[in-house]
Amino acid sequence: MPASRALLPLLLVVPACPERPSGDTETGTGPSTGQAPGTDGESSGTTVGSTTPGTGPTGTTAVPPTTGVTTDDTATTVAPSTTTDAATTDDTATTVVDPSGTTTSTTGIKLDLPAAQWPAGLVGCTLDAPAGTLLTGGSDLGPFTADRAYFGWWGFEDMELPTLLFLSPGADAAHELVERDGSTGPVYYGDVVAEPLLMGGWVGSWDVNLSVRADGMVTFPQPQGGMDILELAGNWDAADPADPPRLVGTVKGTISGPFDAVFCDKLVENIFPE
Numbered sequence: 001m002p003a004s005r006a007l008l009p010l011l012l013v014v015p016a017c018p019e020r021p022s023g024d025t026e027t028g029t030g031p032s033t034g035q036a037p038g039t040d041g042e043s044s045g046t047t048v049g050s051t052t053p054g055t056g057p058t059g060t061t062a063v064p065p066t067t068g069v070t071t072d073d074t075a076t077t078v079a080p081s082t083t084t085d086a087a088t089t090d091d092t093a094t095t096v097v098d099p100s101g102t103t104t105s106t107t108g109i110k111l112d113l114p115a116a117q118w119p120a121g122l123v124g125c126t127l128d129a130p131a132g133t134l135l136t137g138g139s140d141l142g143p144f145t146a147d148r149a150y151f152g153w154w155g156f157e158d159m160e161l162p163t164l165l166f167l168s169p170g171a172d173a174a175h176e177l178v179e180r181d182g183s184t185g186p187v188y189y190g191d192v193v194a195e196p197l198l199m200g201g202w203v204g205s206w207d208v209n210l211s212v213r214a215d216g217m218v219t220f221p222q223p224q225g226g227m228d229i230l231e232l233a234g235n236w237d238a239a240d241p242a243d244p245p246r247l248v249g250t251v252k253g254t255i256s257g258p259f260d261a262v263f264c265d266k267l268v269e270n271i272f273p274e
Contacts, residue, residue, distance in 0.1 A: 119236040121245045125264035127173045130246065135166055135188065137255030139212040139221040144168065144186055149259040150177060151247045152267025160197045162247065163267050165189045166259065177266040182213035188255060189213060192227055202229050225253020
């Protein structure tokens, strides 16, 4: 039978706990109020550091207040306004305030271009045609030559087409500028299908409607060929007998050659529709 063993008493040593600071919680997490000094009970955002039992508080770290406002950059960034104020105006419009209190808005339409005006120099009639005209050719009425030229226009509503009269060497200018019948000598007369003078000018290459007139007979030489108006010469801006307006160019076709035509208001005809 085994020998009896004596039971040894067990001694449990429990270390004494140090006295806790007054006001600590059971977990030792700092002041029981959870408030930072100077607050009215709302969280100030201060995090209180934990303490190790027996060592007391290890210190506190201040962080920004968390009063419910999200501090994410995307939530706090304010985008610039893209809304245009209704009162903003640009360079294309102006606002006029009437003393009576009425406000009107007008668009910026430019009206600084001068209105088109008929050339002031297109007046009078010069019988002495300048040198520079030499047309030659033939028609059903026989050979034709011209050494003088005059121009005017015929108008219908807003159209002003040039008209030209070419005189043979023996024709009387004073009579033919009025009658244009070739009774004093053959003439070559008609109009030019040009752009209206005030809507583009007469300089350019154009079709013509010209006829030879002699002793009361009329014929249209074929082909007509056309006309090149090369220059508006002379003074078109003011009446100037010493330098009257002139058309300089060339006639093409069966009758052809250069010309320098002077203005004569006897060749002006205006047609007014009823």
